[in-house]
Amino acid sequence: MMNVNRYVLSRSLHFGQRLVSRSTRRAATDAERLQQRRSIRTQSRNLAYAKDLFLGQVNKAEVFPYPEIGNEEVEEINQLVAPVEKFFSEEVDSAKIDREAKIPEETLNGLKELGLFGIMVPEEYGGLGLSNTVYARLAEITSLDGSIAVTLAAHQAIGLKGILIAGNEAQKQKYLPKLASGEHIAAFCLTEPGSGSDAASITTRATLSEDGKHYLINGSKFWISNGDMADVMTVFARTEVVVDGVKKDKISAFIVERDKLGIRGRLAFSACEVSFDNVPVPVENVIGEVGGGFKVAMNILNSGRFSMGSSSAGMIKKLIELTSEYAATRKQFNKSLGEFGMIQEKFALMSINAFVMESMAYLTAGMMDRPGLPDCSFAGIVLVAIQKT
Ligand SMILES: Cc1cc2nc3c(=O)[nH]c(=O)nc-3n(C[C@H](O)[C@H](O)[C@H](O)COP(=O)(O)OP(=O)(O)OC[C@H]3O[C@@H](n4cnc5c(N)ncnc54)[C@H](O)[C@@H]3O)c2cc1C
Numbered sequence: 093m094m095n096v097n098r099y100v101l102s103r104s105l106h107f108g109q110r111l112v113s114r115s116t117r118r119a120a121t122d123a124e125r126l127q128q129r130r131s132i133r134t135q136s137r138n139l140a141y142a143k144d145l146f147l148g149q150v151n152k153a154e155v156f157p158y159p160e161i162g163n164e165e166v167e168e169i170n171q172l173v174a175p176v177e178k179f180f181s182e183e184v185d186s187a188k189i190d191r192e193a194k195i196p197e198e199t200l201n202g203l204k205e206l207g208l209f210g211i212m213v214p215e216e217y218g219g220l221g222l223s224n225t226v227y228a229r230l231a232e233i234t235s236l237d238g239s240i241a242v243t244l245a246a247h248q249a250i251g252l253k254g255i256l257i258a259g260n261e262a263q264k265q266k267y268l269p270k271l272a273s274g275e276h277i278a279a280f281c282l283t284e285p286g287s288g289s290d291a292a293s294i295t296t297r298a299t300l301s302e303d304g305k306h307y308l309i310n311g312s313k314f315w316i317s318n319g320d321m322a323d324v325m326t327v328f329a330r331t332e333v334v335v336d337g338v339k340k341d342k343i344s345a346f347i348v349e350r351d352k353l354g355i356r357g358r359l360a361f362s363a364c365e366v367s368f369d370n371v372p373v374p375v376e377n378v379i380g381e382v383g384g385g386f387k388v389a390m391n392i393l394n395s396g397r398f399s400m401g402s403s404s405a406g407m408i409k410k411l412i413e414l415t416s417e418y419a420a421t422r423k424q425f426n427k428s429l430g431e432f433g434m435i436q437e438k439f440a441l442m443s444i445n446a447f448v449m450e451s452m453a454y455l456t457a458g459m460m461d462r463p464g465l466p467d468c469s470f471a472g473i474v475l476v477a478i479q480k481t
Contacts, residue, residue: 141459158451159458161225169229172222176206176233186237195239203274208234208244210272213256217268224398224457231399232406241403242363246317247271249396251278254326254345257395258380258388263347267324279322280396281313281348281366282389291328292386296368298329298344306375307331307346309368319364323350326379326392327368333383342383346373398460401453408446412439 141154161169179202189195203209211227213219235241252271255263270276287293296311309329313319324347331344348371380388416439419430429435 154459155455158455159225159461161458165225169226172226173229173233176208176230179203179206180233180236184237184240186239189237189239195243199240200274203240203244209247209274209277210268211248213248213252213268213272217264217272218270219268219272224460225454228399228402228453228457231403232409235403235406236410238407242317243277245396245399245403246280247274247278247322249399250280250392251318251322251326252324253280253392253396254379254388255347257391258345258384259347262376263379267347271324276323277318277321279316279318279325279366280392281316281319281325281327283315284312285314285365291389292343294328294330294343296327296329298331298346298373300331300375301372304375306372307378309346309348309371309373311368313366313368315363316366317363319366324348325350325366327373328385328389329368331382331385335383340383343385343389344382345379345385345388347377347379348373395460398453398456401449401456405446405450405453408442408449412442412446415439415442 141151144151183202184199185196189199207220208230210217210219211222211230212224213221215221231241231245234244248271252268255267255271259267267276271278282291282294284294284296286295294311296309296313298307298309300307307329309327311329313327316322316325327346327348328343329346330341333340333342348368379385416430419435419439420428422429430439
């Protein structure tokens with residue numbers, strides 16, 4: 093069993109990293125063991141449960157019984173959660189972060205010491221190697237500060253995900269250990285001023301150099317979370333590929349290191365415009381196949397967005413806590429606000445929303461934790477539910 097409290101006792105990054113690697117060796121083994129122990133079916137499954145819902149088919153066997161976790165894993169989650177909750181309640185000053193539009197260095201270091209930059213990176217690359225379910229539970233807490241939530245999610249749910257799911261062994265060995273420890277921070281660069289939902293319409297271009305050793309990237313990316321502090325970026329750009337003798341324009345994914353980038357703009361959670369002006373990127377830094385980048389982007393987004401459900405449930409529950417405190421203490425007409433029926437109805441609605449969102453988030457995480465290819469299709473529905481709440 094991993095003793096996460098040891099992370100908190102150690103405030104030195106170096107010592108903390110040693111603890112992370114020692115403890116995580118057990119954590120990864122535990123996670124694998126616990127995953128196997130769950131009562132899950134292993135026969136081939138339909139991987140688009142959510143799509144079937146839209147077609148009027150409810151594949152009950154996919155979702156019932158609701159994914160359960162064993163007592164041992166609950167205990168492990170509780171051990172992980174306690175120091176993270178303590179850190180967020182005692183050491184995170186959200187008002188200061190919002191006021192200064194910057195997460196203080198000491199707060200970032202505390203997050204790194206807790207191992208929160210490499211929650212799902214396998215232990216062999218220096219991460220905690222934990223399951224989607226544990227990630228979702230931790231996301232409920234890290235969402236208590238919006239800037240930290242976006243920073244951590246942009247780093248590991250999308251920023252480093254391409255290397256993790258589609259990178260080759262050399263890329264994983266080279267980049268993941270420093271990303272898992274938080275020494276390096278990652279960003280995901282897909283959106284452009286003219287390309288949002290229609291991601292296939294990006295215009296950033298990567299041109300192969302004459303000697304064939306590197307690509308030159310030109311273009312501009314927009315709304316890039318962690319853009320101003322990322323050391324490693326997953327960047328999507330159009331490339332020329334030849335398919336059956338015919339030249340085609342297809343998207344490729346690249347690992348771009350920080351230097352040589354033009355970066356503009358700043359918001360509280362560091363969303364930036366990142367410009368590329370003849371930025372050279374070695375051919376070894378293509379993630380997956382040249383021309384296969386759109387699929388990489390969609391796979392990253394599919395698996396990356398699931399934690400937004402539990403993050404939002406965490407935020408809603410915190411808001412219920414804050415508003416109920418106000419409703420219990422604020423008096424009007426000689427009564428506390430909470431005694432009025434219409435206010436009670438609002439609390440009932442908020443609680444229903446939190447319950448539904450939490451249930452959908454952990455159902456998604458549980459489905460993704462099953463052996464075999466993860467079914468992320470439900471994550472999209474969770475995202476729509478968040479937007480409607
Ligand atoms: C907080 C934040 C952080 C972000 N971080 C990153 C990041 O790290 N990296 C990155 O690459 N991007 C990032 N983005 C950008 C994000 O991915 C885009 O905002 C998203 O792709 C949507 O694009 P858009 O904002 O241009 O909206 P648009 O595509 O212009 O859409 C506007 C509205 O129209 C709707 N719409 C669009 N097409 C259709 C359709 N066919 N049918 C019905 N409705 C439609 C959309 O749902 C939306 O409501 C971030 C955005 C935000 C807000």
